[in-house]
Amino acid sequence: MQDSPHARHYEWQYLDLMRHVWEHGDQRMDRTGVGTRSVFGVQLRFSLAEEQVPLLTTKRVFWKAAAREMLWFLTGETNIRPLLQEGVTIWSDWPLAKFRKASGTDITQAEFEARIVADEAFAAQWGDLGPVYGKQWVNWDTYEYGPDGKYTKGKGINQVAQVVESLRSNPGSRRHIIEGWNVAELDRMALPPCHKTYQFHVAGEGARARLNCLLYQRSCDVALGLPFNLFGAALLTRMMAAQTGLQPGELVWSGGDVHLYLNHAELVEEQLGRTPEGSPRLALVRQRDSIFGYRIDDFQVCDYAPQGVIRAPVAV
Numbered sequence: 001m002q003d004s005p006h007a008r009h010y011e012w013q014y015l016d017l018m019r020h021v022w023e024h025g026d027q028r029m030d031r032t033g034v035g036t037r038s039v040f041g042v043q044l045r046f047s048l049a050e051e052q053v054p055l056l057t058t059k060r061v062f063w064k065a066a067a068r069e070m071l072w073f074l075t076g077e078t079n080i081r082p083l084l085q086e087g088v089t090i091w092s093d094w095p096l097a098k099f100r101k102a103s104g105t106d107i108t109q110a111e112f113e114a115r116i117v118a119d120e121a122f123a124a125q126w127g128d129l130g131p132v133y134g135k136q137w138v139n140w141d142t143y144e145y146g147p148d149g150k151y152t153k154g155k156g157i158n159q160v161a162q163v164v165e166s167l168r169s170n171p172g173s174r175r176h177i178i179e180g181w182n183v184a185e186l187d188r189m190a191l192p193p194c195h196k197t198y199q200f201h202v203a204g205e206g207a208r209a210r211l212n213c214l215l216y217q218r219s220c221d222v223a224l225g226l227p228f229n230l231f232g233a234a235l236l237t238r239m240m241a242a243q244t245g246l247q248p249g250e251l252v253w254s255g256g257d258v259h260l261y262l263n264h265a266e267l268v269e270e271q272l273g274r275t276p277e278g279s280p281r282l283a284l285v286r287q288r289d290s291i292f293g294y295r296i297d298d299f300q301v302c303d304y305a306p307q308g309v310i311r312a313p314v315a316v
């Protein structure tokens with residue numbers, strides 16, 4: 001349907017969801033103390049064919065920050081330093097809050113970030129988020145059990161490399177999964193994974209075989225997180241397709257607790273007054289030898305002329 005010029009713009013799914021959550025969501029207090037309106041169990045579908053990408057046009061989304069975050073996951077990094085070196089500040093709040101509490105100072109976010117960038121030892125001590133996405137994706141801990149019942153650390157599992165391999169060698173498999181929810185390590189993570197499970201699926205055969213992706217997100221901040229998460233999942237799927245010789249198919253996004261923070265009222269009102277326009281395209285301008293070889297300059301977004309930025313506070 002999305003290929004027809006008369007089809008409804010893909011972004012109405014997002015705006016309809018935002019309206020539904022705001023008007024019908026269950027209002028409650030949440031972990032952050034801000035309060036949300038929440039609905040449970042949502043599905044959205046977006047075509048990734050012909051370079052389509054679910055990038056919002058009713059506000060400017062800083063897609064390069066989302067792309068850099070995705071590339072950072074693929075490196076296995078869990079320290080915010082490499083992100084900050086590239087100007088991406090979306091993960092700073094948690095280490096900052098921890099440092100303020102421990103040091104008893106009220107250092108500004110900018111000062112804290114500058115110090116993480118300038119001082120490697122400081123970054124090692126204060127910039128790490130624990131075993132979050134990157135660690136689980138490319139280096140999930142294993143154990144080797146000895147005959148005495150004792151065990152030693154085994155070699156980490158690179159789930160991303162394994163899925164690339166399984167898509168190539170066994171496309172019909174129903175087990176192409178990247179999982180972030182490592183139950184035993186949740187307590188050491190700054191934030192347990194939100195976009196926790198990515199499942200891939202191959203439809204069709206030969207040169208027309210398509211790669212679909214289903215992302216299950218257990219908890220979703222519709223205003224700030226979802227625009228990033230949709231773009232990130234589309235980008236991951238495009239890289240996966242390029243690495244496995246498949247055509248990009250469909251992104252199915254599935255949410256558990258899907259919410260709007262109560263202090264996002266102005267954003268909601270402003271954005272729901274806007275109408276989606278245009279069809280941005282995501283181009284991969286360079287092929288790499290491995291899914292771990294992509295750089296930010298390998299991605300271009302064309303025909304993106306969004307409406308203005310809408311700022312909103314992030315709940316920590």
Ligand SMILES: Nc1nc(=O)c2c([nH]1)NC[C@@H]1CN(c3ccc(C(=O)N[C@@H](CCC(=O)O)C(=O)O)cc3)CN21
Pocket residue numbers: 061062065089090091191221224225226228310311312314315316
């Ligand atoms: N409450 C909350 N919402 C989230 O979306 C979220 C978290 N926490 N914690 C972990 C990560 C960090 N993420 C974030 C954090 C901040 C923005 C944000 O402020 N975005 C702004 C500006 C982005 C920029 O300047 O690059 C936006 O307008 O989208 C987005 C995603 C997504 N996640």
Ligand SMILES: O=c1ccn([C@H]2C[C@H](O)[C@@H](COP(=O)(O)O)O2)c(=O)[nH]1
Pocket residue numbers: 031191192194195219220221222224225226229
């Ligand atoms: O990629 C992300 C990361 C985080 N979020 C949001 C979802 C929630 O609002 C918070 C996480 O709080 P929990 O209490 O751990 O659910 O961050 C997101 O939407 N996308």
